[in-house]
Amino acid sequence: MEKILAAHRHQLGNFEVVDVVDEAEIARLRERIDIDAPVNVHWTWEYGSEVAELRRLYEKGKAGQWNAETDVDWDGVVSKDEWVLNPEASALAQLVQMMGGNEATQKAAAFDELGFTISQLLHGEQAALQLCGQLTNVCDQMDQKFYAASQVIDEARHIEVLSKFLSHKIGTIYPIGSTLKTLLDTLLEAEGMRYKVLGMQTLFEGMAVGIMDMLRSESRCPLFSDILYRVEQDEARHAAFGVLNMRRIVRDSSEREMHEMEDWAFAILETLNANQQLDMLRTLAPKYGFEPEMIVAGFTQMENFGELNSRPYMHTVVPNLLRLGLITDRTQDHWMRLGMMTDAKGTAQSVLPIAG
Numbered sequence: 001m002e003k004i005l006a007a008h009r010h011q012l013g014n015f016e017v018v019d020v021v022d023e024a025e026i027a028r029l030r031e032r033i034d035i036d037a038p039v040n041v042h043w044t045w046e047y048g049s050e051v052a053e054l055r056r057l058y059e060k061g062k063a064g065q066w067n068a069e070t071d072v073d074w075d076g077v078v079s080k081d082e083w084v085l086n087p088e089a090s091a092l093a094q095l096v097q098m099m100g101g102n103e104a105t106q107k108a109a110a111f112d113e114l115g116f117t118i119s120q121l122l123h124g125e126q127a128a129l130q131l132c133g134q135l136t137n138v139c140d141q142m143d144q145k146f147y148a149a150s151q152v153i154d155e156a157r158h159i160e161v162l163s164k165f166l167s168h169k170i171g172t173i174y175p176i177g178s179t180l181k182t183l184l185d186t187l188l189e190a191e192g193m194r195y196k197v198l199g200m201q202t203l204f205e206g207m208a209v210g211i212m213d214m215l216r217s218e219s220r221c222p223l224f225s226d227i228l229y230r231v232e233q234d235e236a237r238h239a240a241f242g243v244l245n246m247r248r249i250v251r252d253s254s255e256r257e258m259h260e261m262e263d264w265a266f267a268i269l270e271t272l273n274a275n276q277q278l279d280m281l282r283t284l285a286p287k288y289g290f291e292p293e294m295i296v297a298g299f300t301q302m303e304n305f306g307e308l309n310s311r312p313y314m315h316t317v318v319p320n321l322l323r324l325g326l327i328t329d330r331t332q333d334h335w336m337r338l339g340m341m342t343d344a345k346g347t348a349q350s351v352l353p354i355a356g
């Protein structure tokens with residue numbers, strides 16, 4: 001299959017990046033707000049429970065509800081003048097420090113980067129809300145529809161809590177990055193339950209859990225930690241729904257279908273990885289006197305690039321794909337070569353251009 005955003009790729013040293021730089025093209029991607037999403041509406045007349053593990057998950061979902069307005073202590077202060085995360089958690093702040101920038105500038109850079117990251121999570125939550133709504137239609141069984149419906153309200157709450165945190169505490173909601181927008185559109189446009197579950201539930205929910213967990217472990221801000229903790233509890237159920245569904249999908253798939261899913265999963269996350277945060281860096285790096293491509297070239301050539309870069313992938317997505325048989329000997333080397341996967345010893349292969 002052709003690489004996603006093929007026209008916006010080029011080599012940066014040994015690494016192929018995806019970088020949409022044309023302002024008109026970025027605007028076009030963002031203004032594409034009506035997406036043709038093929039959804040098959042599937043009735044069922046079986047109202048009793050058929051899949052006990054899904055029904056249990058639905059019960060957990062009901063019990064795990066919380067109110068973003070009243071359960072969160074919104075009095076917590078978030079300030080540009082304090083470290084919201086540990087300094088090491090911000091690539092931009094570290095660069096500012098390396099170049100001799102003072103602590104106030106480092107804090108400002110970290111604050112901007114965090115605002116950008118949370119904004120992208122927020123846009124991802126909106127995609128999850130819309131896609132999960134589609135799942136209530138395409139799922140075969142009532143247990144699946146029940147669970148998907150409970151996830152819809154979870155995703156609405158995540159949008160509520162993250163948008164409130166951004167508007168009231170950070171002060172900015174950054175627009176969606178063009179790579180993320182392209183990939184989320186690809187998931188929303190994907191046909192059939194198999195790809196919707198794989199794309200959103202397995203790939204993006206898995207990435208989101210990895211990123212949120214990393215943010216929470218670095219957080220110095222009780223309000224932000226509390227929000228992340230609450231959202232992560234929900235996301236863990238969503239990921240479980242994805243895995244339970246995917247196990248059944250995998251069981252019913254032919255070898256050809258498995259290969260297609262394996263290649264598609266790789267194509268999606270390879271594109272995300274190929275952006276190397278250039279969408280964020282194009283927005284923020286110049287403000288601090290940095291050139292985005294220099295930063296990415298420096299990072300991808302680091303000796304421990306694979307180890308650092310693979311962390312959010314190795315947290316949840318890669319182990320799940322391995323368990324499902326959706327990373328096999330056929331593709332494993334590509335994941336490792338691009339710094340998205342390490343072996344059991346935590347080492348990745350060196351970064352080499354990927355053929356084809």
Ligand SMILES: [Fe+2]
Pocket residue numbers: 125128154155158235
């Ligand atoms: Fe969510």
Ligand SMILES: [Fe+2]
Pocket residue numbers: 128155205234235238
């Ligand atoms: Fe979710």
